[in-house]
Amino acid sequence: MKRDLLQLFYLLSAILFVMGLRGLSHPRTARRGMFLAEAGMLLAIVGSLLHHEIIDYKWIVAGLILGTLIGAPLAIWIPMTAVPQRTALSHSFGALAASLIGISEYYRHGAALGSVRVGVIGVEVMLGSLTFTGSLMAAGKLQGLIRGYPITYRGQNIFNLSILAGMLGLIVALMFVPSSTAAFYSMVGLAFFFGVMLILPIGAADMPVVIALLNSYAGLTDAAMGFMLDNKIQIITGSLDGSSGFILSILMCRAMNRSITNVLFGAFGKVEQEPAGLLEGKKPIRQCSIEEAAEILGTSRSIVFVPGYGMAVSQAQHRVREVADVLKSKGVQVRYGIHAVAGRMPGHMNVLLAEANVPYDELYDMDQINSYFPETDVAVVVGANDVVNPAAKRERGSPIYGMPILEVERAKVVIVCKRSLNPGFAGIDNELYYNDNTLMLFGDAKDTMVKLTAALKA
Amino acid sequence: MIDLGLIGDLYVFVLAGFLGYQVISRVSPLLHTPLMSATNAISGISLVGSLVVAGAGYNKVSTALGFIAVTASTINVVGGFLITDRILKMFRSAGPGVAGREGQKALESGDK
Numbered sequence: 001m002k003r004d005l006l007q008l009f010y011l012l013s014a015i016l017f018v019m020g021l022r023g024l025s026h027p028r029t030a031r032r033g034m035f036l037a038e039a040g041m042l043l044a045i046v047g048s049l050l051h052h053e054i055i056d057y058k059w060i061v062a063g064l065i066l067g068t069l070i071g072a073p074l075a076i077w078i079p080m081t082a083v084p085q086r087t088a089l090s091h092s093f094g095a096l097a098a099s100l101i102g103i104s105e106y107y108r109h110g111a112a113l114g115s116v117r118v119g120v121i122g123v124e125v126m127l128g129s130l131t132f133t134g135s136l137m138a139a140g141k142l143q144g145l146i147r148g149y150p151i152t153y154r155g156q157n158i159f160n161l162s163i164l165a166g167m168l169g170l171i172v173a174l175m176f177v178p179s180s181t182a183a184f185y186s187m188v189g190l191a192f193f194f195g196v197m198l199i200l201p202i203g204a205a206d207m208p209v210v211i212a213l214l215n216s217y218a219g220l221t222d223a224a225m226g227f228m229l230d231n232k233i234q235i236i237t238g239s240l241d242g243s244s245g246f247i248l249s250i251l252m253c254r255a256m257n258r259s260i261t262n263v264l265f266g267a268f269g270k271v272e273q274e275p276a277g278l279l280e281g282k283k284p285i286r287q288c289s290i291e292e293a294a295e296i297l298g299t300s301r302s303i304v305f306v307p308g309y310g311m312a313v314s315q316a317q318h319r320v321r322e323v324a325d326v327l328k329s330k331g332v333q334v335r336y337g338i339h340a341v342a343g344r345m346p347g348h349m350n351v352l353l354a355e356a357n358v359p360y361d362e363l364y365d366m367d368q369i370n371s372y373f374p375e376t377d378v379a380v381v382v383g384a385n386d387v388v389n390p391a392a393k394r395e396r397g398s399p400i401y402g403m404p405i406l407e408v409e410r411a412k413v414v415i416v417c418k419r420s421l422n423p424g425f426a427g428i429d430n431e432l433y434y435n436d437n438t439l440m441l442f443g444d445a446k447d448t449m450v451k452l453t454a455a456l457k458a
Numbered sequence: 459m460i461d462l463g464l465i466g467d468l469y470v471f472v473l474a475g476f477l478g479y480q481v482i483s484r485v486s487p488l489l490h491t492p493l494m495s496a497t498n499a500i501s502g503i504s505l506v507g508s509l510v511v512a513g514a515g516y517n518k519v520s521t522a523l524g525f526i527a528v529t530a531s532t533i534n535v536v537g538g539f540l541i542t543d544r545i546l547k548m549f550r551s552a553g554p555g556v557a558g559r560e561g562q563k564a565l566e567s568g569d570k
Contacts, residue, residue, distance in 0.1 A: 010506075013503075014474075017500050018477065018481060020496070020500075021478075021481050021482065021485070021493070021496065021497075021500075022481055022484070024485045024486065024489045024492065024493050024496065025484045025485055025486055026486060027486065027488060027489060027546070027549040027551070028551070030489060030492065030546045030549070031543065031546045031547070034496060034539065034542055034543060034546065037496065037499070037500060037539070038539050040500075041499070041500070041502070041503065041535055041539070044503060044506055045505060045506065045509070045535075047506075048505075048506040048509050048510065049509065051509070051510050051513075053510055053513075053514040054509065054510060054513035054514055055513065055514060055515050056513050056514075056515050057513055059512045059513065059521055059524065059525040059528070060509050060512050060513045060528055062525065063508075063512055063524075063525050063526075063527075063528025063529040063532060064528060064532050066529045066532070067528065067529040067530065067531065067532020067533045067535075067536060068532055068536045070529070070533050070537075071532060071533035071534065071535070071536035071537030071538075071540070072536050072537065072540055074533070074537050074541075075536070075537040075538070075540035075541035075544065076540060076541075076544070078541075080545075083491060083495070083541070083545070086495075086537070086541065087491075087494050087495060087498060090495075090498040090533070090534050090537060090538060091498065093530040093531070093533050093534050094498070094501050094502065094504060094530070094531065094534050096526070096527070096530045097504045097505075097508055097526075097527035097528075097530040097531045097534075098504055098527075100523040100524075100526055100527045100530075101504070101507055101508055101511055101523065101524070101527050103523060104511050104516075104519065104520040104523040104524060104527075107517075107519055107520065107523075108516050108517065108520055116464065120464070211494070212494075215494055215497065215498075218498075218501060219497070219501060222501045222503070222504055223471055225504055225507055226467065226471075226507075227464065227467050227471070229507045230463050230467065231506065231507055232467070232470050233503055233506065234503055234504060234506065234507060235467055235470045235471050235474065236470060236471075236474040237500050237501055237503045238471075238501065239470075239471050239472075239474035239475045239478055240474060240475075240477070240478040240481070240482075240497065240500070241478075241497040241498075241500065241501040242475065242478070243475050243478030243479045243482060244478060244482045244493060244494075244497045245494075245497070247479065247482050247483060248490060248493075248494070251487075251490075340487065343491075345490075345491060345494065346487075346490035346491060346493075346494065347487060347488065347489060347490025347491035347492070347493070347494075348491050350487075350488045350489075350490075350491065350549075351491045351492075351545055351548070354545075354548040354549045354550070355548050357550070359550055359551055359552035360488055360549045360550065360551060361551055361552050362552065363488060365487050365488075
């Protein structure tokens, strides 16, 4: 009877989780939604603490306290630029938990499990272990502890695929001989190793996809843990989490015009050998001074800012918003055009701008903003490069050909705020800089914005 | 014994997947980052499985693994919800009165 009661608790939690996620369809309802999800979580935890098998609360309480002591500061004090790392780290913690519980299950029951259960545990532990090390690698790359560029070698894909085949082979072998601890622990070791090898060839530019993909794996791991323990709430949340990560991966891939296989096996973030400065010699660029830029901005009626990760790197988002404030006080309409892969994880740029007190109704995604550019007086590109490169539309040979871009060149004037003419992340020259309606405003983004504000106020 | 439990679990998994697809598709692209941290927090539900292993006293190894699992899951639950709320608090509308917002902004930037 008590078991049924617990299941009812879980059902209620599942409903609250779904309602919580639904709240995220609009910023207005989002926080309320999260309170529902938190209530659901509390309910599930309290319900589980009443589980009949628990005889000793010592280690449970210790774990809860230690987890809170680590988790809370991590969430409260990290800067918003580090949210992608934290997210990756969090995937790895979840996966670690799942992996360890799976190992514990096998350790406890061993051969008594029978082939089906052992197969389930095998898959669960494999997913958990590879997601654990893979997410740690991703976090390390994002934090800059591991160098961001892709590490590739000959036969990499074949090597990785054979590890995968090896793990699956061991799981099948375990189903025939459930008592083979050697097979089980070799599989665990291989899975830890595989997670590392999987992320090595992926470059920093592809991190938005990778994080979303690892999110999906973490969800699947959670669901597999639910299968293993026959726990419905974990299956439901794992499935929700998994589909969320899956949808985000697809959206990110679409934003870069790449397929998931291409991200995983393509090693894109590597700098292409296209000669930099291909166009530089042929066409002149037009430069402008701070005063000229201020003059143009001050006399315009509508402006779209296009921020890229370069802006976040130099922490210029507050300064951009100050420029926008002065312009708005002069009656200029200000919008922000956000490319889906402008940040280091899905939606990251929106968060960085929201932190700088940019109201969310001024943030437009690519499809929305592209229809506004023809009627926009000035598009100001700050620290973005590839996402505004017209070569994506025109040049078949370009590595970014087909990637949807923000069509800034359709605005009357484009001001590009950039440190130098160096090509961006993907190492591709940008013909936008040589257009007749483009003005280059060279300098550090933050510095330039401060000077612009001063010039506009003068 | 044929494991009918697994089939039932499969039903739940597949249907929850469809539900997830519908719900997540409607999430505003503005909020994709908090969506991720929220699903992180929710997937900390692995805590409920870990609790039992940490507290049931099966054997020393299981208890130790359970303890680590409880810790790791708690990090996700606590950290995930805290940072989601921290992010969501930053999303503000321009609101009806622009003048009012300027005042509010001045106040907020004063804080920093």
